[in-house]
Amino acid sequence: MPELPEVETVTRGLNFAIKNLIVKKVQVNRYDLRIKVSNKITSVLNNLKVIKVKRRAKYGIIDLENEYSIVFHLGMSGRIVIDRNDEISLNKHDHIAIDFYKKNSKKFGVRFLFRDPRRFGFFNIYKRNSKVYENIFQFIGPEPLDNNFSIKKFFNKINKRHSNIKSILLNQNIIAGLGNIYVCEALFLARISPKAMGSSLSYNKIKKLHGKIKEVLLKAIEEGGTSIQDHKNVSGEIGYFQYYLSVYNREKEECNNCTSIIIRFKQNGRSTYYCQKCQK
Numbered sequence: 183m184p185e186l187p188e189v190e191t192v193t194r195g196l197n198f199a200i201k202n203l204i205v206k207k208v209q210v211n212r213y214d215l216r217i218k219v220s221n222k223i224t225s226v227l228n229n230l231k232v233i234k235v236k237r238r239a240k241y242g243i244i245d246l247e248n249e250y251s252i253v254f255h256l257g258m259s260g261r262i263v264i265d266r267n268d269e270i271s272l273n274k275h276d277h278i279a280i281d282f283y284k285k286n287s288k289k290f291g292v293r294f295l296f297r298d299p300r301r302f303g304f305f306n307i308y309k310r311n312s313k314v315y316e317n318i319f320q321f322i323g324p325e326p327l328d329n330n331f332s333i334k335k336f337f338n339k340i341n342k343r344h345s346n347i348k349s350i351l352l353n354q355n356i357i358a359g360l361g362n363i364y365v366c367e368a369l370f371l372a373r374i375s376p377k378a379m380g381s382s383l384s385y386n387k388i389k390k391l392h393g394k395i396k397e398v399l400l401k402a403i404e405e406g407g408t409s410i411q412d413h414k415n416v417s418g419e420i421g422y423f424q425y426y427l428s429v430y431n432r433e434k435e436e437c438n439n440c441t442s443i444i445i446r447f448k449q450n451g452r453s454t455y456y457c458q459k460c461q462k
């Protein structure tokens with residue numbers, strides 16, 4: 183499942199590919215994604231220019247003229263494909279295709295495809311000043327790479343919780359964009375057990391965790407994300423952070439800090455990977 187670094191990789195590539203291009207044609211092959219695609223999408227997008235593409239939590243956002251934004255989520259298996267060939271035929275999992283043209287010309291720019299075999303993702307259009315648009319982001323916590331992600335507020339939120347630190351970090355209302363991979367990795371780097379109760383962790387431990395979350399996300403973005411399952415950037419290239427994983431997906435392998443064996447166990451229904459010796 184794509185997490186913050188994978189979505190960041192996709193939105194950066196997409197911004198590079200479609201910023202300032204004009205929508206010329208929208209084709210929807212399936213409206214029944216996780217959230218039903220608005221019927222208006224094919225008409226209202228026409229001739230609008232892309233202002234920028236950005237990310238919030240695990241959502242991609244394409245800002246267009248006239249106060250419209252497309253919001254997409256890659257779900258489990260979603261991908262954005264950018265193709266520079268207008269003769270490409272659509273794959274059966276390409277639910278939405280958008281042709282972009284260059285400004286002031288009839289020249290084809292790129293074709294954008296939203297491809298999602300398992301259909302846990304979504305792709306929809308919103309007015310930026312609407313309540314329904316605001317509601318998508320209403321309860322999402324701070325971006326871990328923003329300056330306003332403060333150690334003190336992070337500590338205060340965690341300190342109140344009597345649940346394990348892993349489930350606290352997966353809660354998007356507390357911190358945005360983390361999923362199973364980067365939570366396991368950040369907890370290892372901060373030497374904190376995934377079973378530790380939030381309320382039991384000292385300010386210094388949380389300070390270390392805060393720093394390690396930033397560190398692991400920045401490195402993963404630099405490497406283009408983790409491609410264990412389906413993740414590819416918009417040009418179809420994989421990321422390389424899987425070669426830097428310390429614990430995630432490394433069950434029964436040696437810990438790179440102490441040579442103990444990495445353990446996998448089920449926690450709140452999902453696999454947790456950790457080193458019993460290094461993480462207390």
Ligand SMILES: [Zn+2]
Binds near residue numbers: 461
């Ligand atoms: Zn270890």
